[in-house]
Amino acid sequence: MNRVSTNATTGGTSGPTAAEFCGHCGESSDGGASATSDVHHTCEELLQLEPPRYCAACRRRMKVQVTPLGWSAECSRHGLLSP
Amino acid sequence: MTMQPDLQANPNTILETARARVLEQGMGLSESQLVEILRLPDDALPATLQLAHEVRLKHCGEDVEVEGIISIKTGGCPEDCHFCSQSGLFDSPVRGVWLDIPELVKAAKETAATGATEFCIVAAVRGPDIKLMNQIKFAIDRINEEADINIACSLGMLTQRQVDQLAEWGVHRYNHNLETARSYFPEVVTTHTYEERLETCNMVKDAGMELCCGALIGMGETLEQRAELAAQLAALEPHEVPLNFLNPRPGTPLENQGLMDGKDALRAIAAFRLAMPRTVLRYAGGRELTLGDLGTREGLMGGINAVIVGNYLTTLGRPANADLNLLVELNMPIKELQKTL
Ligand code: SF4
Ligand SMILES: [Zn+2]
Ligand SMILES: [Zn+2]
Numbered sequence: 001m002n003r004v005s006t007n008a009t010t011g012g013t014s015g016p017t018a019a020e021f022c023g024h025c026g027e028s029s030d031g032g033a034s035a036t037s038d039v040h041h042t043c044e045e046l047l048q049l050e051p052p053r054y055c056a057a058c059r060r061r062m063k064v065q066v067t068p069l070g071w072s073a074e075c076s077r078h079g080l081l082s083p
Numbered sequence: 084m085t086m087q088p089d090l091q092a093n094p095n096t097i098l099e100t101a102r103a104r105v106l107e108q109g110m111g112l113s114e115s116q117l118v119e120i121l122r123l124p125d126d127a128l129p130a131t132l133q134l135a136h137e138v139r140l141k142h143c144g145e146d147v148e149v150e151g152i153i154s155i156k157t158g159g160c161p162e163d164c165h166f167c168s169q170s171g172l173f174d175s176p177v178r179g180v181w182l183d184i185p186e187l188v189k190a191a192k193e194t195a196a197t198g199a200t201e202f203c204i205v206a207a208v209r210g211p212d213i214k215l216m217n218q219i220k221f222a223i224d225r226i227n228e229e230a231d232i233n234i235a236c237s238l239g240m241l242t243q244r245q246v247d248q249l250a251e252w253g254v255h256r257y258n259h260n261l262e263t264a265r266s267y268f269p270e271v272v273t274t275h276t277y278e279e280r281l282e283t284c285n286m287v288k289d290a291g292m293e294l295c296c297g298a299l300i301g302m303g304e305t306l307e308q309r310a311e312l313a314a315q316l317a318a319l320e321p322h323e324v325p326l327n328f329l330n331p332r333p334g335t336p337l338e339n340q341g342l343m344d345g346k347d348a349l350r351a352i353a354a355f356r357l358a359m360p361r362t363v364l365r366y367a368g369g370r371e372l373t374l375g376d377l378g379t380r381e382g383l384m385g386g387i388n389a390v391i392v393g394n395y396l397t398t399l400g401r402p403a404n405a406d407l408n409l410l411v412e413l414n415m416p417i418k419e420l421q422k423t424l
Pocket of ligand 1: 160161162163164167168169170206207208209239
């Protein structure tokens, strides 16, 4: 799941949304609230070393830009994320 | 440890031979000698890394070259390199996207501010078209106006005309990797050949640009093939060899290939240094997962003399400060900028 809430910086059309999908694998996730989210623990570790690819709110694949000192990810519906 | 040495000489003899040939005479090891290095047992690893470090200090000096890399065009590549999340032929979560020039210039300035002397602009393409070449020319001019840093490019396979254009525009280094041994290449890439890669590498050198030609290890190649790759790179005499360790990417044919063993990775670093005593040997992608913090330090004390600072093209690296602080701690000064224009 994304460690940043969607719509955090710009451009979203709705308010901040709780994580429903894992930012790494795109599968359903409750953001770590229950034991069933164990399946995404590896994903969460991997998200230390890569930006999220899926929007946590709607599961769309995001446009991700990585630069030497930062990254951003943009969902066409929920706007821009950055670390 | 992947293989036990059986019919090979005593580790001390192997290392003494390597010391005489590489450290003292400045000649790289042969392919069969590299196989012996890659097969050394774990308890010989500290001495192997120590020898590689001495070779690096004697033949390259104590400086470390720092580089930043950036993707101007991500994803949607028509090629099928089986390790790559940017191939448009696999079901990868990486979406196609272009970086705009102001963002690129901003990143170049930020990279220069870390002390880096190299900024490499990369595109996920088979080779550049006119639109990409025009963008590269525009980007080079803007970066040169605003940042003090050497510009490198990695744009796939080039025509002679494109090679000449890049050289004329002041690109001082061009990256085009061999990736793996000639004998393993068809297992990893089917949309172009090893010979096509070599052709671009040779044109780049002939045009007077520095050649950066790298390796990606841990893709299932044998130790013999790893030695073969090091020997093939040595024969090409690139200015720089970036050494990547497979980070298996979701959706690619190699997604289920396990991470390579950290000790095998360190032996490979030492072997590459012993194959190429004078080449810039750069830590590139995958080291965070394969080696972790401790291994990163061991590699820098075992033959590596260059790093990519910060993030990679689609994945994140260690924080830039972590590497820069480590260089200070290891008493390794960052190489200063020598503009080649
Ligand atoms: S040519 Fe480059 S970008 Fe394209 S699939 Fe191969 S490694 Fe990836
Ligand atoms: Zn997940
Ligand atoms: Zn969304």
